Amino acid sequence: MTEMPTPIPLRDRTVDALPWLVTAAMTLATFALAFGPDWSSLPARVLMLIGFVAISAHLLRGRGRQFFNGPVAYVAAGSLLLLVVLALFANEIAPQNPYDLRQLDIMDGRLPPGSTTFDGAMTYHLGTDEQGRDILSGILYGLRVSLSVAIIATLVAMAIGVVVGIYAAWAGGRVETILMRLVDLQLSFPSILVALMLMAAFGRGLDKVVIALIIVQWAYYARTVRGTALSEARKEYIDAARGLGLPVRRIIFRHLLPNCIPPLLVISTVQIANTIVLESSLSFLGVGVPITRPSLGLLIANGYDYMLSGQYWMSMYPGVALLAIVASINLVGDRLRDTLNPRLRK
Amino acid sequence: MLVYLLRRIAQSIFVALAMMVIVFFGIYMIGNPVDILISPDATPREIEETMARFGFDQPIYIQFLTFVGNALQGDLGRSFVHGESAVTLILHYMPATLELAALGLIFSVLIGIPLGVYAGYKADRWQGRAIMTGSIFGFSLPNFWVGMLLILIFAVELRWLPSTGRGDTVDVFGIRLSIFSENGLQYMILPALTLALYKASLVTRLARAGTQEALVQDYVKFARAKGVSETRILFVHVLKNIMIPILTVLGLELGSMIAFAVVTETVFAWPGMGKLLIDSILTLDRPVIVAYLMMTVLIFIVINLVVDIVYTILDPRVRVTGGAG
Numbered sequence: 001m002t003e004m005p006t007p008i009p010l011r012d013r014t015v016d017a018l019p020w021l022v023t024a025a026m027t028l029a030t031f032a033l034a035f036g037p038d039w040s041s042l043p044a045r046v047l048m049l050i051g052f053v054a055i056s057a058h059l060l061r062g063r064g065r066q067f068f069n070g071p072v073a074y075v076a077a078g079s080l081l082l083l084v085v086l087a088l089f090a091n092e093i094a095p096q097n098p099y100d101l102r103q104l105d106i107m108d109g110r111l112p113p114g115s116t117t118f119d120g121a122m123t124y125h126l127g128t129d130e131q132g133r134d135i136l137s138g139i140l141y142g143l144r145v146s147l148s149v150a151i152i153a154t155l156v157a158m159a160i161g162v163v164v165g166i167y168a169a170w171a172g173g174r175v176e177t178i179l180m181r182l183v184d185l186q187l188s189f190p191s192i193l194v195a196l197m198l199m200a201a202f203g204r205g206l207d208k209v210v211i212a213l214i215i216v217q218w219a220y221y222a223r224t225v226r227g228t229a230l231s232e233a234r235k236e237y238i239d240a241a242r243g244l245g246l247p248v249r250r251i252i253f254r255h256l257l258p259n260c261i262p263p264l265l266v267i268s269t270v271q272i273a274n275t276i277v278l279e280s281s282l283s284f285l286g287v288g289v290p291i292t293r294p295s296l297g298l299l300i301a302n303g304y305d306y307m308l309s310g311q312y313w314m315s316m317y318p319g320v321a322l323l324a325i326v327a328s329i330n331l332v333g334d335r336l337r338d339t340l341n342p343r344l345r346k
Numbered sequence: 347m348l349v350y351l352l353r354r355i356a357q358s359i360f361v362a363l364a365m366m367v368i369v370f371f372g373i374y375m376i377g378n379p380v381d382i383l384i385s386p387d388a389t390p391r392e393i394e395e396t397m398a399r400f401g402f403d404q405p406i407y408i409q410f411l412t413f414v415g416n417a418l419q420g421d422l423g424r425s426f427v428h429g430e431s432a433v434t435l436i437l438h439y440m441p442a443t444l445e446l447a448a449l450g451l452i453f454s455v456l457i458g459i460p461l462g463v464y465a466g467y468k469a470d471r472w473q474g475r476a477i478m479t480g481s482i483f484g485f486s487l488p489n490f491w492v493g494m495l496l497i498l499i500f501a502v503e504l505r506w507l508p509s510t511g512r513g514d515t516v517d518v519f520g521i522r523l524s525i526f527s528e529n530g531l532q533y534m535i536l537p538a539l540t541l542a543l544y545k546a547s548l549v550t551r552l553a554r555a556g557t558q559e560a561l562v563q564d565y566v567k568f569a570r571a572k573g574v575s576e577t578r579i580l581f582v583h584v585l586k587n588i589m590i591p592i593l594t595v596l597g598l599e600l601g602s603m604i605a606f607a608v609v610t611e612t613v614f615a616w617p618g619m620g621k622l623l624i625d626s627i628l629t630l631d632r633p634v635i636v637a638y639l640m641m642t643v644l645i646f647i648v649i650n651l652v653v654d655i656v657y658t659i660l661d662p663r664v665r666v667t668g669g670a671g
Contacts, residue, residue: 189605189643273486274486280491285609287627287628304613307497308502312498327486330483
């Protein structure tokens with residue numbers, strides 16, 4: 001006798017992604033709250049940490065054992081959590097506020113790791129840059145810039161991509177052709193080239209980097225979502241919803257949309273890492289974030305001139321931080337893909 | 347077929363024109379070139395004269411039409427900084443970029459194929475997994491970061507290779523190339539390796555998938571039965587069969603090598619067109635930026651067009667749906 005497939009409860013299918021959407025909206029809102037001049041709002045940052053942990057817990061509910069299958073998963077997840085905490089609470093953790101000119105002493109410029117201030121009050125564990133900034137503090141603040149720019153850009157690009165992708169799939173016909181041709185066109189150019197083109201036109205700036213990264217990414221999500229939406233729209237539950245006479249809006253938002261989002265979550269995790277890399281490349285080239293808000297890429301660029309003369313610490317340590325964040329996100333994303341989409345496992 | 351071809355070419359021309367509009371109006375927003383061209387103590391009369399000389403006093407649509415008219419004749423303006431024709435300038439810098447990209451492609455094949463074939467052979471062992479995890483890093487590491495690390499190790503610490511610059515060049519048909527002189531080649535190794543890393547990861551993954559597929563085929567079983575050594579099976583029998591798809595993908599990726607070269611060239615101070623672009627962005631040298639973007643866009647459109655046409659010849663089903671711009 002062949003085994004009957006277990007029917008998937010309808011409730012599960014319609015609301016699966018909603019908690020995630022709510023948390024994502026919450027995260028964005030707290031970003032907006034915290035994105036003050038120096039991220040001074042502590043409650044907002046605590047809320048963001050809770051949101052981050054809640055999203056992770058929601059993604060992994062019931063699959064924790066599958067996810068943590070070996071030491072690599074523990075190390076990657078642990079270092080990701082650690083880096084997020086460091087970035088969020090840089091104000092409290094960093095020995096110095098690198099943007100507060102009153103705390104800087106130009107006489108302490110380019111000190112090697114382990115040096116102390118003149119009065120011995122503070123040790124520069126990772127050395128200082130040419131302005132006398134503590135590299136460790138610079139990294140903590142830079143980590144925050146890199147992470148927040150990438151997360152915001154990815155979330156907004158994903159939202160735009162979802163709307164366009166579902167709209168194209170649902171509308172069909174000429175609208176779909178035009179939208180998808182646009183997507184194809186954009187994706188036929190490498191993202192670094194498109195981003196450079198945009199930054200050449202915009203000039204540098206935090207908001208401009210975010211906008212450029214959104215424009216670079218939306219097409220990727222639109223294409224993925226359209227594919228998912230087309231295959232989901234053919235499934236029985238959509239026919240069932242139609243048969244029930246539900247209004248189109250309800251079918252799209254409560255039935256189709258939630259089912260198109262889970263595959264995106266895995267992509268977006270890895271995509272955040274790619275966005276961090278892209279932003280750091282732009283900043284390294286001098287067309288990314290402004291000097292007043294250096295990301296890891298810009299820190300590396302700042303120290304780069306001194307590297308050839310052996311003063312490696314100015315760009316080496318920010319580079320290590322960049323490697324750590326990119327690697328841990330990628331490894332976590334890789335585990336997530338294996339855990340959430342067993343079909344994709346090779 | 348002919349109809350499809352014509353439609354496809356018309357589409358490409360339309361895309362090129364659309365990009366021209368986007369690039370012109372996009373770059374038009376960058377700063378005020380007059381501020382750079384004229385010294386701060388210039389009299390209003392001098393400012394007016396300079397504006398008139400460069401055509402900045404015209405309304406924007408007239409400037410655009412002039413731009414299009416000149417562009418169609420192969421003239422994309424004159425560099426503010428170098429005082430040379432922008433197209434000539436870019437053509438002058440282009441060989442350096444192309445030879446770097448070519449060596450990068452060669453490196454990515456030389457690194458990627460052995461690793462990929464071996465990973466496919468040991469797919470379920472730790473060696474295969476380690477190579478695959480390594481390739482994730484190859485995909486995700488920032489280009490400039492890798493370059494920096496290579497400089498630190500091979501140039502600063504070990505002093506085996508020069509760090510930045512281009513080295514000796516040899517004139518080949520009037521084009522200056524480094525690839526044929528020993529000293530020039532030494533300068534190329536690190537930047538080409540940096541550029542190759544991403545593609546090498548791609549080749550590794552393709553070669554692994556191809557090898558895994560090929561190893562279960564009958565001809566491999568037959569060769570094994572005949573007593574052919576495993577090494578020979580892998581690197582002669584299997585390799586011959588997986589090379590064609592890999593080379594096809596690499597051909598498509600040539601365009602993106604040029605785009606990635608922007609970062610690599612900046613790290614290694616390699617005097618190619620990517621470095622020219624970044625320098626021009628930093629000095630607000632509008633004509634050069636526009637010319638670079640237009641020429642790169644053109645290269646991409648041509649590559650995409652050729653790819654689509656080749657696909658159409660190979661796979662007639664494509665004709666029904668049409669391809670990418």
